[in-house]
Amino acid sequence: MFDNSSVMINHLTIIGIGLIGGSFARAMRISGLVNRISGSGRNRDNLDKALQLGVIDDYSVDIKEAVKDADLIFIAAPVGSMQNILGQIKGHIKKNTIITDGGSTKANVIAAAETVFDELPVNFVPGHPIAGTENSGVESSFATLYQDHRVILTPSDYTDSKALETVSILWKAAGAQVVLMEARHHDQVLAATSHLPHLLAFSLVNTLTTLDEKQEIFENAAGGFRDFTRIASSDPSMWQDICMANKEALIEHLDHFTEDLNQLRSALEKGDGETLKQIFVRAKQSRDDFVDKN
Amino acid sequence: MFDNSSVMINHLTIIGIGLIGGSFARAMRISGLVNRISGSGRNRDNLDKALQLGVIDDYSVDIKEAVKDADLIFIAAPVGSMQNILGQIKGHIKKNTIITDGGSTKANVIAAAETVFDELPVNFVPGHPIAGTENSGVESSFATLYQDHRVILTPSDYTDSKALETVSILWKAAGAQVVLMEARHHDQVLAATSHLPHLLAFSLVNTLTTLDEKQEIFENAAGGFRDFTRIASSDPSMWQDICMANKEALIEHLDHFTEDLNQLRSALEKGDGETLKQIFVRAKQSRDDFVDKN
Numbered sequence: 001m002f003d004n005s006s007v008m009i010n011h012l013t014i015i016g017i018g019l020i021g022g023s024f025a026r027a028m029r030i031s032g033l034v035n036r037i038s039g040s041g042r043n044r045d046n047l048d049k050a051l052q053l054g055v056i057d058d059y060s061v062d063i064k065e066a067v068k069d070a071d072l073i074f075i076a077a078p079v080g081s082m083q084n085i086l087g088q089i090k091g092h093i094k095k096n097t098i099i100t101d102g103g104s105t106k107a108n109v110i111a112a113a114e115t116v117f118d119e120l121p122v123n124f125v126p127g128h129p130i131a132g133t134e135n136s137g138v139e140s141s142f143a144t145l146y147q148d149h150r151v152i153l154t155p156s157d158y159t160d161s162k163a164l165e166t167v168s169i170l171w172k173a174a175g176a177q178v179v180l181m182e183a184r185h186h187d188q189v190l191a192a193t194s195h196l197p198h199l200l201a202f203s204l205v206n207t208l209t210t211l212d213e214k215q216e217i218f219e220n221a222a223g224g225f226r227d228f229t230r231i232a233s234s235d236p237s238m239w240q241d242i243c244m245a246n247k248e249a250l251i252e253h254l255d256h257f258t259e260d261l262n263q264l265r266s267a268l269e270k271g272d273g274e275t276l277k278q279i280f281v282r283a284k285q286s287r288d289d290f291v292d293k294n
Numbered sequence: 295m296f297d298n299s300s301v302m303i304n305h306l307t308i309i310g311i312g313l314i315g316g317s318f319a320r321a322m323r324i325s326g327l328v329n330r331i332s333g334s335g336r337n338r339d340n341l342d343k344a345l346q347l348g349v350i351d352d353y354s355v356d357i358k359e360a361v362k363d364a365d366l367i368f369i370a371a372p373v374g375s376m377q378n379i380l381g382q383i384k385g386h387i388k389k390n391t392i393i394t395d396g397g398s399t400k401a402n403v404i405a406a407a408e409t410v411f412d413e414l415p416v417n418f419v420p421g422h423p424i425a426g427t428e429n430s431g432v433e434s435s436f437a438t439l440y441q442d443h444r445v446i447l448t449p450s451d452y453t454d455s456k457a458l459e460t461v462s463i464l465w466k467a468a469g470a471q472v473v474l475m476e477a478r479h480h481d482q483v484l485a486a487t488s489h490l491p492h493l494l495a496f497s498l499v500n501t502l503t504t505l506d507e508k509q510e511i512f513e514n515a516a517g518g519f520r521d522f523t524r525i526a527s528s529d530p531s532m533w534q535d536i537c538m539a540n541k542e543a544l545i546e547h548l549d550h551f552t553e554d555l556n557q558l559r560s561a562l563e564k565g566d567g568e569t570l571k572q573i574f575v576r577a578k579q580s581r582d583d584f585v586d587k588n
Contacts, residue, residue, distance in 0.1 A: 040351050130516045150514060179514075189507055193515040197522045199558065200494060205577035207547075207554045213483055218584040220444060220473075221487040222424045224528075227521040228491045231579045234518075237576035240567050247562050253501075254559055258552065260501045264493065265548055268541050280530035283499035287526045290512040 007169045013038040013070035017050040020102045021076030026054045027174035030143050040066035050138045063088040075101040080241040084113035098163045100125040105245040106154045106183040121162040125167040127153045134233040142159025147175035155184040201232040249286035298459040301463045307332045307364035311344040314396045315370030316435025319349045321468035322436050334360035344432045357382040368374040374535035377406035392457045394419040399539040400448045400477040416454040421447045428527040441469035448477040485543035495526040
């Protein structure tokens with residue numbers, strides 16, 4: 001379905017040159033499939049930094065200006081800002097310009113596009129690269145961020161197949177594995193595997209900061225704690241946004257988790273070590289399998 | 295207080311030659327402070343492996359035999375087996391033999407020692423090295439495991455100061471930082487920083503394995519999930535043991551966590567993004583501070 005040989009993007013505009021947008025720009029630069037990379041965003045200092053680093057060729061803080069000649073637009077911005085950005089793009093792009101995004105939730109981005117354009121544009125390819133670090137900003141970006149990572153695209157039945165193919169080819173050129181998924185299903189899966197873990201990590205660290213022994217607790221934490229809480233060092237605004245954008249699926253998984261945790265608590269209170277062990281064994285088995293395969 | 299110059303242990307016996315015991319043995323070998331290192335444990339294959347690897351000089355599966363000439367005994371066994379092991383040691387050691395352990399909980403190990411010996415032996419120095427990986431077994435052991443890690447010792451008012459000093463010197467020789475703490479306080483702090491995170495990680499992975507989308511969930515998990523769940527690959531029996539041994543403190547922290555998580559859930563449901571963000575910001579700040587200092 002995807003032919004790697006025929007794509008050449010004359011002008012790529014990336015809105016939001018942070019970890020995600022910057023890493024995509026760097027990968028596209030190396031791929032040789034893009035002639036010119038423009039940036040846009042709210043923060044001029046950041047765009048200047050991106051320019052200095054050679055991540056982009058030029059920029060405009062005016063989104064309308066930045067997208068007017070673009071052949072492909074990648075919106076790498078918080079999901080809560082998508083509607084506003086799409087609203088600024090509308091009416092200022094060429095007829096066949098392809099739009100894609102890197103938002104961590106998909107149903108609400110699609111809803112935003114439908115609101116702005118009345119219907120989902122056929123050249124809009126919603127996407128989500130399953131990659132990232134706890135760091136943010138263009139300084140943290142690197143060309144191999146997407147190497148061997150999945151990128152989930154959630155086209156609708158009406159999405160133009162050529163647009164889908166083009167976006168897929170670019171992601172593959174960045175080293176990613178492209179997977180197609182229904183948008184709501186994507187949100188359900190990611191709530192479990194990403195949004196809930198982030199919520200739990202933020203919540204646990206917050207709880208510990210409220211304790212009297214706070215100081216000692218952090219002093220006596222070891223590598224396990226460091227890894228477990230790594231995602232609690234992620235960008236708070238971004239995660240507020242994601243949790244809000246996907247709150248139904250997130251609450252559903254959270255309730256499931258809490259219910260299971262309560263059973264674990266009961267077993268603990270009753271001194272039922274066998275139940276604890278069964279749960280721990282099953283968890284270890286699943287995690288070891290997951291790590292072996294990834 | 296601790297003078298590094300004067301200790302020389304003629305015969306060290308380690309009961310349990312896994313990650314913790316094996317790494318201690320390797321570090322002691324390098325330190326030059328120990329002449330002979332004997333091992334003991336239930337699993338002869340494992341002891342043979344430790345012998346082949348040069349981790350120990352000799353072993354006996356009979357604990358009584360292994361400890362009879364020992365000058366210092368390090369019990370690196372699951373906390374649930376401490377009472378049984380101490381029972382086997384009793385009456386078979388020299389008068390001044392120092393006993394220490396590496397158990398992850400301290401109050402119940404002290405209670406076990408009191409039960410076995412009627413009162414806490416003055417030469418018993420309860421300890422807990424805050425180090426480890428998700429791996430277990432002597433193959434996973436390495437001499438620098440304790441380098442720059444904390445070892446918490448929880449002596450009582452009656453603990454012999456020379457015994458405490460000797461154990462401290464050995465841990466420092468292994469590169470560790472020795473910290474003294476009251477046993478119950480240790481258990482409270484570790485419940486927050488280690489036992490609760492393990493419980494949550496095991497519980498989350500277990501919950502995900504019960505979902506219909508299980509396969510897809512694990513396929514689409516990324517680095518954040520891998521780190522967050524690393525501790526769910528830990529040894530289930532060991533963690534069953536630890537959770538049971540420290541269940542009061544663990545339940546207390548768990549309830550505190552669940553209460554805070556419920557508030558987060560309410561905020562989410564009400565669409566109160568500001569509360570979410572405040573919690574996320576505080577968590578990120580604490581974790582970043584912790585990482586900067588460690």
